[in-house]
Amino acid sequence: MDLALSLATFMPLLGKGQSSIPVHVFSAAARVNEVDRQSEFRAYNFSRYEEPYANRLTRLQEFGNTVRMNMQVELTKKMLSDSNKIGAPLDFIEEKLSATTTQQDSAMAAERYLSVLTKLLETARGEITREPEVILLTGGMSRAPYVQDVIQSVFPGIAVTKGDPSLGVVTGLAVAANRLRPQRR
Known part of the structure; x- marks a missing residue:
């Protein structure tokens, strides 16, 4: 769920779907629990890509920043349980940069999870x-x-x-x- 939310509402601020940067780069950046993917992301050279995305991704590569972003994604997910819209500050990447996420964004990101959950609940109900x-x-x-x-x-x-x-x-x-x-x- 966190990965889907990150890719849907946070990564577009870093160029996902807005630039020529390959999509797999954003997925690697968002997978904070996968050491190989994090190493792949940290080694990537963004100098040939357009601004402001190249600079933002270079800042995200700095030690601890992918974890900080993931913590913002998780906090956003939790806060959306009580609010319709959340603005998550990303000042560690760029001053005044903020990811705005709505309950609808969160629900869309959760579609796959909800599909699996529904099937599990229906199976349990049948048993x-x-x-x-x-x-x-x-x-x-x-x-x-x-x-x-x-x-x-x-x-x-x-x-x-x-x-x-x-x-x-x-x-x-x-x-x-x-x-x-x-x-x-």
């Missing part, structure tokens, strides 16, 4: 023997209104409770690990 009394939402994506909408569309009329987005998954894993741990006698 359960009785209606759930409540659905507990946890994890960072549980804040997104479009995720809640998908859950309501597959499980209409079922109460939805929102857990702590950050701790719910960790707590569930701890409970599951405790159940799997051999009992001492």
Whole structure:
């Protein structure tokens, strides 16, 4: 989801779809958890490309800036759960540069994720023997209104409770690990 949002609303400010810079460069820059892709991006020479994009991408290549941008993308995604429009400052790339993202942009970026989620929920619904009394939402994506909408569309009329987005998954894993741990006698 973060990758799709970055490519859709942040990378156009750096030239994606606006310049002759190859698209794979933007994908490499946005994949902060892939060391090989980050190395590929950091080694790229932008001097032959048009401004302001060449300068912006060169600044993005500076140590830590792809991670800073990714953090802005993630923060934007979270803030869009409560706001219709967010402006994310990118001053570390260029003074007064800001990426504006709307809930609609976020929902469009999430289409693939939502398609997979819908199929998983429909599969689960087909396999359960009785209606759930409540659905507990946890994890960072549980804040997104479009995720809640998908859950309501597959499980209409079922109460939805929102857990702590950050701790719910960790707590569930701890409970599951405790159940799997051999009992001492």
